[in-house]
Amino acid sequence: MNNLIEEYRFIDRIQDSNINFLFGSGMSAGYLEILGNIENLLTELDKKVFDDEKQKALIRASILNKYFEGVIEKNTNILDEISTDPKLASTLNSYKTFFKTLNQLILLRRNKLLSKQVNIFTTNIDIFLEKAVEEVGLESNDGFGKGFKPKYDLSNFKKSIFQKSLHFDNSSEIPVFNILKIHGSLTWKYDGGNIYFDSTLEQTKMLKITSKSDLIEVITEDIKSNEKDDLESLIAKIPASTIDETKFSSFLEEYDKLSIVNPTKGKFQQTVLEQKYYDLLRIYANELERENTLLFVMGFSFADEHIRDLTIRVANSNPTLMIYIFAYTTDARGELEKVLDIENNVKNKNIAIVSPSQSEQGDKDLKDDFSYDFDQINKRVFKQLLEKISKPMSKKIFKATLEGFGNE
Secondary structure, X not given: OHHHHHHOOHHHHHHHOEEEEEEOHHHOOOOOOOOOOHHHHHHHHHHXXXXXXXXXXXXXXXXXXXXXXXXXXXXXXXXXXXXXXXXXXXXXXXXXXXXXXXXXXXXXXXXXXXXXXXXXXXXXXXOHHHHHHHHOOOEEEOOEOOOOOOEEOHHHHHOOEEEEOOOOOOEEEEOEEEEEEOOEOXXXXXXXXXXXXXXXXXXXXXXXXXXXXXXXXXXXXXXXXXXXXXXXXXXXXXXXXOOOHHHOHHHHHHHOOOOXXXXXXXXXXXXXXXXXXXXXXXXXXXXXXXXXXXXXXXXXXXXXXXXXXXXXXXXXXXXXXXXXXXXXXXXXXXXXXXXXXXXXXXXXXXXXXXXXXXXXXXXXXXXXXXOOOHHHHHHHHHXXXXXXXXXXXXXXXXXXXXXXXXXX
16 A cells, blocks of 8 residues: 555645545445436436326436435434444444544645645535534534524635644644535525525425325346336336325425435526536636645546536646546446546546555456445555654654644
């Protein structure tokens, strides 16, 4: 792994760059299901003309319910800590380890002129990021202001935080993690033209108790059988009997109140959400345009064509930008190479795909034996970086620096 750190010049990059992350659904896949082909199913469904609109509504409700059960509903367990599922605890712990490690890395960097803000852009709507950073007691910014009814405002992301020493009069900037949720969030609640913070996941809990019976089974990805539904197979599952739309109409109505980007090519139910999406993409582009900027891409497939095209465009316009994309397996690396076509699309050669080496994965027949999941990236990249950066420091200076009051 030391060879990996050296091969990609991670130490120099993280020491002297503005740091950004782009997180995809792979980061929460330890507990939440991935989309599979849900986006394609919903996109095809939108285009399909039905003689009976009730059939279209039934299929839409069935697909969205699959997404609700696999991703959305499980967030109430994350919030209320009522689940004994070890996958939830393990995934949350990965996020917490990430934050604690990055916080120390930022404090120990040799370049003291760089801002201590770290931008985490994500298409995930789940609450793992917010939950983890709160539990480890670090400063974060999710775009919401203070008060009894916090309102979402993009200007909140430009705030730095300084802390005074308990024993001396000097103050120092402390790390702040900006959480920018490009596809919206389950904590967002639309009301009167604004987005407010929903700390209890009220709309998600409303969906849990909403009637959604007589739906058809949707297979998005069966790993064992390698089977998955397409639109025609879902149409074939529609019962011959009369469809009672009242069994699921309230579910569709409540679902559309969620302030999240729909997993379709059409994406938007609310104009204000569409505006926030493009505003956040502009912030993403502006941050990557800054001189000496670093972007780590993790658990992200670049299926969102807007983000994909924007990332390639900025990589070509900013030669001081460096992008590292972590591929889950060597197979995933192949998919990323196909989607991005780095060789032909990126003139500055400043996008690198980092995937498990053959020696890490073992024999070719066992290439799924090892993968770059969240735990492995934490262990093999960020913890290794922290160890190398902190090694030359004395224990006294190391401790003082982590407290934010030391001067090497």
